[in-house]
Amino acid sequence: MSTAPIFRRVALIGFGLIGGSIARAARAQALASEIVTTARSEKTRARVTELNIVDRVLATNAEAVQDADLVILCIPVGACGPVTQEIAPHLKAGAIVSDVGSVKGAIVREMAPHLPANVHFVPAHPVAGTEHSGPDSGFAELFIDRWCILTPPDGTDPMAIEALGAFWAGMGAKVETMTPDHHDLVLAITSHLPHLIAYTIVGTADELAQVTSSEVIKFSAGGFRDFTRIAASDPTMWRDVFLNNKEAVLEMLGTFNEDLSKLTRAIRRGDGEALFEHFARTRAIRRGIVEIGQDSAAPDFGRPHPPLKKAE
């Protein structure tokens, strides 16, 4: 991994799960000579100061970006446009401006028009996260072996792309480049639709007349609890994802609904063969994910199982 700082000063705007994990990983790997940050609420800023994992916590976005070589917006997608407008006059010439948003087409549309010509804009999306949020939720290992997708506009300085890629690689991520539109399609199926479905079913379970909420919670080990983890993700972040990747999500949702109708019909007709064929096929996809190291092979995600007490 890295042997010298890649950037002199890195400014993180926002200090939630992702901002906080970047701060911890970049410090652990000495990827920046100085890491400064800010957050919208005074409470978060006070907590970050207390945690003592960045060099300086500043009160405003304008102060934070001053003299920074790399500025990363670690805030919900919907806030990126206004914040870019706010920081634009304070950016250093030659600075790299990036983000961590789960949507890229909208990010380019919202951020690019505000940025001066003398900075490099390299949008990024680390495909990593947990169901926790806030300044305490981050950890230095979050990005290890996860992909970080860069979606630089045509004509972006290759040196800027390379430097940002090296920064992410230094935190353990694998780096890939694609167009914003393709990114948004890929993530619509690998992330946005799964979240929407999980949010839906957890809501459905909560409102049933025939089964109580406490029964749902009690007997959740049959599969439901896996969905609740995803449906516990940050509501603001996810609201913004769906508002900003509407087309791709609706398109994937259309295909999903067709497939669900097909399986529903097989159940209604008692077509065991069609069900078996479908269920056997999906098993192979899991194998692919485990094989390329994107999930643990341990059963049940490697969830802890307490030991049996020996009989006396």
Place this chain on the structure above:
Amino acid sequence: MSTAPIFRRVALIGFGLIGGSIARAARAQALASEIVTTARSEKTRARVTELNIVDRVLATNAEAVQDADLVILCIPVGACGPVTQEIAPHLKAGAIVSDVGSVKGAIVREMAPHLPANVHFVPAHPVAGTEHSGPDSGFAELFIDRWCILTPPDGTDPMAIEALGAFWAGMGAKVETMTPDHHDLVLAITSHLPHLIAYTIVGTADELAQVTSSEVIKFSAGGFRDFTRIAASDPTMWRDVFLNNKEAVLEMLGTFNEDLSKLTRAIRRGDGEALFEHFARTRAIRRGIVEIGQDSAAPDFGRPHPPLKKAE
């Protein structure tokens, strides 16, 4: 936990994830003086003999149940009727006959008519599992702190219910009793619908024109990989679940579809408030599951994260 064997001889028909876990747990806790088993394929029987975790591996179901005080069918729901018919003439008077099926109404309808009047029928469903199957997949800790639901028909001898409950409690499970119909509704939402949805979306992702399968696998850490774990469950078992709990699954599916349409409409209209309200509500359900110990509080299911190598 237990201090003396609850049963003299326990017969396990079938040795997959659940049968194999019962064998390991019952032996570890000395819940039976003797555990005998059988499996349909010669290959599985040979493997179980090799594993050396039961007292005897028998070639036929008839031999296996002979003189057994407790017989547990650990086979897919669809096989329970024919196997009950097969073993019925060989059951010992006073024996307890049980199963581990994820559906209970159909089990009662399929098994009860074949059973002689001098045995006790206590259907059971341990709400526990992993995505693995086969004789090597079981482990003694699988049932710890998980619920085992008993659905004895009216008029079942309370002593038989108690003995089976003590056996499950001895393996670390919590025991609850309910009617078969209510069980099937509860499990339709906490287990069967989540599996159906996961099987659907993983199939959808595999067939897209715009996004390749290798991209889906590569960028699965955004949520999709959680679904693939569920969609990697045993296809035969799940085919039988859907064929045998049709009514309840279709009912829950109807409610789910209404809720999905509601969220889809909010996305289409850009109604951020409705999305936020829904996403914030579902977070609380996760908290409930973690609080009562039905899942780990560790982020990301406690998935292993390799450490960052220190920069040199």
